[in-house]
Amino acid sequence: MTISGKPRVRFAPSPTGYLHVGGARTALFNWLYARREGGVFILRVEDTDAERNRPELVEGILASLKWLGLDWDEGPFFQSQRMEMYRAAAQRLLESGHGYYCYCAASSYAGADAAQHEDADAATDHAASGEVKQKRRAACPCRNLTAEERAEKEQQELPKAIRFAAPHTGTTKFEDAVFGSREVENAEIEDFVLLRSNGAPTYQLGVVVDDIDMRITHVMRGADHLSNTPKQALLYRALGAEPPIFAHVPLILGPDRTRLSKRHGATSVESYEVEGFLPEAFRNFLVLLGWSPGDDTEMFDTAALIEKFSLSGVSRTNAVFDRAKLEWFNAQYLQKLPIDALLPYIEKELRRSGLWKEAWASTQKEWFAHTVDLLRPRTRFLKDFSTWGRAFFAEDFEYEAAAKDKFWKDPRLGELLGKLADGYAGLAEWNHDNCEKVLRDLAAAEGLKAGLLINATRVAIVGVAVAPALFETMLALGKDRVVSRLRRALPELPKA
RNA sequence: GGCGCCAUGGUGCAACGGUUAGCACAUCGCCCUUUCAAGGCGGUAAUGCGGGUUCGAUUCCCGCUGGCGCUACCA
Incomplete structure (x- = not known):
């Protein structure tokens, strides 16, 4: 692996929505790791799916990262601008025998239902006849096309995708800094699509090609990617590269223990900013979801966080997003932040609500600081200064x-x-x-x-x-x- | 359905074979306060179940149960 050199990590959001709290936590871990190890933090936008992409959302995601104080060293890179690289990689895979053209209609083979039923049928048939249970995943018939059959498909000018020719035997291993050494049966790995019939790469291809190209040493991402990692490990090797170290972090769940979604209320980082949370507080709250310094400390400033962060402290258990504790952190920061660090936030809040007076930044600066100091022990949100504390800054209340x-x-x-x-x-x-x-x-x-x-x-x-x-x-x-x-x-x- | 991961109070984390199972949020009570917070003190509350291994299991192994994830020409 990377014998020497600094670690290179990345955060790779997809612009299909705002920055999600789960994504923010992943970004935070990557950022902390890079800062802790003196490495490089790269930002990459995974926008290969034109259907779901909303380019205009990229700005919002970047803004949320900045709000959290997560600055990146390289990027943002856009996969949509690197399409040639993925096509070339797919082509190489095709030529080295690791890939093959698939002429099936996108909807026919691909359906999870089709594969599922095939498997289920096979399993029951075999069970009935007492044979060994068939493990191999349903494979696309295109993998074994004869030259004539292939020529015929080409003749019809059918749209074609490129699939990975997964090995039928053996096992695939990879290292995960959180979940340990992993090994899976290759028979469990299906012939997934590498290049869509429209010429765009799938996530599996894009992520591997980019991580190789960007010389990523540690892939830190949500545990929802754990099951697909063997495919990627296989891809790395097929592409002649050694897989990096993976570090899958547990998911963040809603109070009902299902995946955090809009049903649970605010899921975007931006909404917490708008609600009046301090980035320092939000970040402190977030870092404790799935990570622990090993002792009972839980209030950290940036320096302490960077110093204490380590992959070995990352948990394997999914965490529930506890709004009450977030609010507690916010109240704590509102009270304990050095007054000079707090003032800019209050100014912003008062400007937002139309209560701001320029004198508070100049001639009445002392009065302003004192007043904020007087109010803050009883506040929980930035908004409280303009609502509950309105009478201190306005005549009409x-x-x-x-x-x-x-x-x-x-x-x-x-x-x-x-x-x-x-x-x-x-x-x-x-x-x-x-x-x-x-x-x-x-x-x-x-x-x-x-x-x-x-x-x-x-x-x-x-x-x-x-x-x-x-x-x-x-x-x-x-x-x-x-x-x-x-x-x-x-x-x-x-x-x- | 298949494959995988996970499992300490309601929630987030500690305890990485030997502790009266610790801390924080939430909750309840008291103190402080002629408001309310903050703060201080205290209470309630957890090792999912069943087998092993061991002198001894929260900790190691197996099974079960439960939750979650993956199983897309989404990422």
Whole structure:
């Protein structure tokens, strides 16, 4: 194998949809491995099926990879632009006797049903007559065409595909860094198509030709490819190359343990970005699906991840995508990320919702950072800053119905908050202790519990029942806004 | 149907022949908090079943069951 040199790995998505979380996890593992080993991470777009391809989706996939911080060293390469290479390879296989022309209509032989029934019939027949069970897969009759028969087919100008002439005996071996050394009976391998009748390569051909050409040393991909790997190992050798090391990673399943799909909710990386997840959090969550550092650590920054990642930590068990834990990670990152790293995300969110003010990036930068810091312990999504935290960044906000019901019940509140507003209006120095004193003095003078005023005031100045500590909030809002908001709330408050 | 892979609480992972089976999420309770989170403390909760091997199995082997994957001129 590759005796020396750095490992070369690749991520090869197919542009039939957005970047799927499973694909993102595979890309992440490849990227981590390359970074860990000082190798090369290559991006290749597998778009050989014109029918399903949506070229316009490529940009979205690349954007999602970038969002996750996964940068590639080579590519993106497009298989659709390398068609000649696959045809030449198929031709070589044909000439070396590893391939043959198949004239069957695409729908006749190929149907899984046909092969299945043939097998099933053979099995029962043999069982009935007590013979050894026939293992060999149904083969295409075109493999054994006589020269005359072939000439006749050519004469009819039937569309023809090129199939692989799989060996009938022996076994095929390959190495998998996750599943171990694998060996299968060649009799189980069918004569799969290499080149379609339209001249385009199938996945099996394209992937092998490209991985050889790009000198890929480790093929890391979903375990759904495990069963087809023997075919590829055979192809490598037929093409005169040694198979690379494979590393199949377990699949990500939905809560019902079936393959993750739209039925389970969001499956595209992009939707999580839109929902307000931090890429750091999403990535941290993802890496723990099917991989473990070997101990109980689970919060990793990029450097730690790169340092700790290894194929030996990859599990063989499929993992269920647990949205609740993803959210927990997001809340953790929202709280623990260095404030300077967080600010750009908040800015983006506020711009998105139309609340952004340029001053927050210049003259009021300090205020902005402080306010974000004040809000973040209670946030779970980036969106929370523009929705739940709206009153900190905008003058127009609504009073949450539940908050009013809970804290604006006392009939004395209208008069009390009016007095409070006056008290604050007359405050010479606006600081935490003074704000607190004004409120507590009023409560004492009226013989009330301070809590009544605290909770009612909170709703009046930020519109919600859940918010940062009241006097911190007042400081962040400033005297003018607190006074005006208190007065603005008076008409809404119950009167004696 | 055939072939293959997998199997620790509800979920994600630890324990790679000897632990009172550990951590995290979720969940329940308490503390903190005149809101709510965060945080702290504690509780409930797992080795799928049956055979072996061994002084001793979560761990090794076999069978079963279950789940998943492949079996396309999709990738």
